[in-house]
Amino acid sequence: VSAxxxxxxxxxxxxxxxxxxxxxxxxxxxxxxxPSIDGGAVADAPGFWTEDCVYDSDNDEPLRGRGAIEALxxxxxxxxxxxxxxxxxxxxxVDGDRATVTNESNTYHxxxxxxxxxxxxxxxxxxxxxxxxxxVATRVNRILDGTDAGRALLTQGIHESLRSHE
Amino acid sequence: VSAxxxxxxxxxxxxxxxxxxxxxxxxxxxxxxxPSIDGGAVADAPGFWTEDCVYDSDNDEPLRGRGAIEALxxxxxxxxxxxxxxxxxxxxxVDGDRATVTNESNTYHxxxxxxxxxxxxxxxxxxxxxxxxxxVATRVNRILDGTDAGRALLTQGIHESLRSHE
Amino acid sequence: VSAxxxxxxxxxxxxxxxxxxxxxxxxxxxxxxxPSIDGGAVADAPGFWTEDCVYDSDNDEPLRGRGAIEALxxxxxxxxxxxxxxxxxxxxxVDGDRATVTNESNTYHxxxxxxxxxxxxxxxxxxxxxxxxxxVATRVNRILDGTDAGRALLTQGIHESLRSHE
Numbered sequence: 001v002s003a004x005x006x007x008x009x010x011x012x013x014x015x016x017x018x019x020x021x022x023x024x025x026x027x028x029x030x031x032x033x034x035p036s037i038d039g040g041a042v043a044d045a046p047g048f049w050t051e052d053c054v055y056d057s058d059n060d061e062p063l064r065g066r067g068a069i070e071a072l073x074x075x076x077x078x079x080x081x082x083x084x085x086x087x088x089x090x091x092x093x094v095d096g097d098r099a100t101v102t103n104e105s106n107t108y109h110x111x112x113x114x115x116x117x118x119x120x121x122x123x124x125x126x127x128x129x130x131x132x133x134x135x136v137a138t139r140v141n142r143i144l145d146g147t148d149a150g151r152a153l154l155t156q157g158i159h160e161s162l163r164s165h166e
Numbered sequence: 167v168s169a170x171x172x173x174x175x176x177x178x179x180x181x182x183x184x185x186x187x188x189x190x191x192x193x194x195x196x197x198x199x200x201p202s203i204d205g206g207a208v209a210d211a212p213g214f215w216t217e218d219c220v221y222d223s224d225n226d227e228p229l230r231g232r233g234a235i236e237a238l239x240x241x242x243x244x245x246x247x248x249x250x251x252x253x254x255x256x257x258x259x260v261d262g263d264r265a266t267v268t269n270e271s272n273t274y275h276x277x278x279x280x281x282x283x284x285x286x287x288x289x290x291x292x293x294x295x296x297x298x299x300x301x302v303a304t305r306v307n308r309i310l311d312g313t314d315a316g317r318a319l320l321t322q323g324i325h326e327s328l329r330s331h332e
Numbered sequence: 333v334s335a336x337x338x339x340x341x342x343x344x345x346x347x348x349x350x351x352x353x354x355x356x357x358x359x360x361x362x363x364x365x366x367p368s369i370d371g372g373a374v375a376d377a378p379g380f381w382t383e384d385c386v387y388d389s390d391n392d393e394p395l396r397g398r399g400a401i402e403a404l405x406x407x408x409x410x411x412x413x414x415x416x417x418x419x420x421x422x423x424x425x426v427d428g429d430r431a432t433v434t435n436e437s438n439t440y441h442x443x444x445x446x447x448x449x450x451x452x453x454x455x456x457x458x459x460x461x462x463x464x465x466x467x468v469a470t471r472v473n474r475i476l477d478g479t480d481a482g483r484a485l486l487t488q489g490i491h492e493s494l495r496s497h498e
Binding site: 172175176179182183186189190252254255256257258268269270272282283284285286288309310311312313316317318319320321323324325327328331332 | 338339342345346349352353356357359360362363364366367368370371372373375376377379409411412413414415416418419421422440442446447448449465
């Protein structure tokens with residue numbers, strides 16, 4: 001085995017390992033949404049988002065910027081009830097310093113001694129790498145209620161993922 | 167450090183990195199079920215399954231072949247209501263060009279302004295690598311209702327995973 | 333490219349690949365909780381826990397030791413109803429032979445032909461590597477109901493994860 005062959009193989013390994021690391025890092029950012037918001041982590045929750053992030057949900061006015069994320073964590077974290085934001089498994093596509101994640105999510109709210117599922121929705125997350133750290137630039141969330149918007153987010157994500165991993 | 171030692175270490179790395187890649191690829195196939203079906207991704211949903219796949223659920227007649235998966239995506243994607251198929255975390259065992267995944271799942275259906283959990287069940291997924299791409303050959307789904315079939319899928323998957331990762 | 337440079341790069345790869353492997357192995361242990369308990373895997377469920385493990389839930393007296401885990405799997409696995417323990421995506425921090433996982437979870441119980449969400453809670457898992465195998469040393473589980481304990485588990489996990497991955 002020549003040194004140059006080893007060099008090429010090490011280079012290929014470095015590139016592949018970087019992609020695996022990116023996938024797990026992006027997964028962790030998405031996984032951090034629920035505990036950071038439901039836990040009311042006011043100081044830390046904004047750190048998962050870019051400075052000029054947009055969180056666009058049909059449930060509310062879009063949130064813009066880290067201050068809005070901080071206010072969200074503060075509001076949820078001070079509710080006299082527990083709220084859970086649960087994530088279905090994410091479909092992750094990493095492309096250099098950008099990544100998209102497609103998944104469904106649901107919310108649990110307490111009611112009459114049980115928790116009820118108030119909302120089931122589709123998400124498209126767009127992340128960017130900023131100073132070596134993955135952050136959410138935009139999250140679009142649309143209810144799954146038989147209308148088109150939520151389904152369109154899901155089919156777009158699936159289509160892009162299939163093409164990206166060919 | 168001799169060249170042969172480096173060669174051996176690079177080989178070991180290549181083998182391990184392939185296994186990590188396989189685990190994340192298998193995870194993505196399972197994660198793609200919900201968005202591809204709930205979104206009604208008629209063109210893309212069958213691509214996650216083998217030509218002669220079987221999706222065997224005690225809820226319905228077994229689905230056979232990609233045409234049946236396409237029909238499922240079409241039917242769910244045209245419902246006047248939103249439906250969510252949610253996946254519990256998967257236990258993945260990769261063995262060469264075959265993989266099994268064990269997990270629980272649940273469905274959300276709308277009812278009276280809320281979503282209700284119509285079904286909680288156990289899954290065993292068997293995947294194969296076809297032309298470099300992981301596809302579902304069989305998925306067996308059994309309700310968790312105190313009967314044996316669902317529990318047996320879970321205990322089998324746990325047992326195989328423990329032995330495989332010894 | 334000098335041999336020493338390759339040596340350093342291979343070493344860096346080995347270290348990084350070990351961390352990726354650890355993250356996926358820890359994920360699998362957490363993913364194994366639900367199928368091992370809900371399936372009633374009496375023989376295998378204790379193997380995911382250390383000999384002197386503690387599972388401390390505000391729902392019950394703490395469980396101590398593998399015998400208590402075995403008894404839990406036996407009890408759940410013999411219920412005349414199906415029970416599902418579902419995990420939200422985990423935030424994993426690996427540090428050498430120790431790891432912590434922060435996530436939310438919920439339980440599904442049958443009621444009137446549906447499944448109801450009886451409980452939504454926060455978890456902090458502490459794992460250790462024993463003879464090369466990741467095992468749960470402690471799991472602390474606190475309900476998310478507007479009180480502080482559950483939220484504190486989440487904010488602690490988020491804070492540690494952010495600092496660890498800087």
